[in-house]
Amino acid sequence: MTLVVLDPDGRHTAECPGWLADAGDELHLITGRTGVHPGFARVTVVDRYDRGTAAELAVLDTAARTQVRAVIALAPVDQVRAAGLRERLGLPGQSREAALTLADSVAAHTLLTRAGIATTPRAEVRRVADLYWWAHRWGYPLAVRPRRGPDRPVIAELSDEATLRAAVAAGLVPVDPAQVPSLTVEPAVTGEVRREEGLPLDGVLPADPGHPYTVETVRNPDGRRLVHALRYDPEARPARELVRAQAGVGARFPEVI
Structure with missing residues (x-):
């Protein structure tokens, strides 16, 4: 063996x-x-x-x-x-x-939503038009992050349409439609982000001693905590x-x- x-x-x-x-x-x-x-x-x-x-x-x-x-x-x-x-x-x-x-924020959002767990909004960005669509839907400010990876930091903060146009002009999204960026967009988080190890998520992740994870949550205006991100956390x-x-x-x- x-x-x-x-x-x-x-x-x-x-x-x-x-x-x-x-x-x-x-x-x-x-x-x-x-x-x-x-x-x-x-x-x-x-x-x-x-x-x-x-x-x-x-x-x-x-x-x-x-x-x-x-x-x-x-x-x-x-x-x-x-x-x-x-x-x-x-x-x-x-x-x-x-x-x-734990590796893909869009996959996590889909699975959490399917399980009936409240989450912050997040959407995949495949083309420039997606940024304008979600700006119309959610308003500003918006945050753009990598879709995958252990950290997924904010790589662009879009406070209004001018900053959106500037980010696009600077190459945030590839001009070639055949090149699909691995990005997400979401309403910018303004409150405290709480990180908790192994917060139970029924129907989403099983208990697994070999793969610990961290759940990031933020408080909704009505006082509820929403899941903002899941991350594999080997540390x-x-x-x-x-x-x-x-x-x-x-x-x-x-x-x-």
Whole structure:
């Protein structure tokens, strides 16, 4: 049996063999960092780790050679990749839908709305006309953010139509309609944003000790708190706990949603 460890920058490579010493499985490391990596039965170094499918192909190659028991991934860039591999190989652990919910703000908004959980407004931006449409619908000010990623900071604040036109002229949205930007737009948040780890979200995310998340909420004018964002938060717990939980050592895997 083999445990596959995805670690793009080698941040946890040195500690993983010790953390998993009692698992009784061989360890296969897939990383973008060259060098000596003791404690692993096999090491695959992938060039341009985050810009292709080489990491996924390396996992599938391992699965063709031996029985893979779990795919372990802590880096935010690996969450959807690892979850998709688990589903492809029929392994327990975080599902692709759950991983995508924490990585993609539009997917999260859709799933939260479907579950009847109150959220702040947010919409995908695919073309310049979308910005004008939502400005007409919501008014100003608006905030534009990256759709995906662990941080998703505000990259443009649109206080009125003049600032919208200026942002577009500066290249906020590609002129070529074939190039779809990975952006969202929302009414600018003016109140305090509260961050809470693991706030229960029934019907959206299962309890999962290997994939902690943070829920950001803001207060509505009527006093209710609305969910503003969901984020995978690997810093919320010690890395050792996350690695062991994802390996199924000392913690149950979550149910697949």
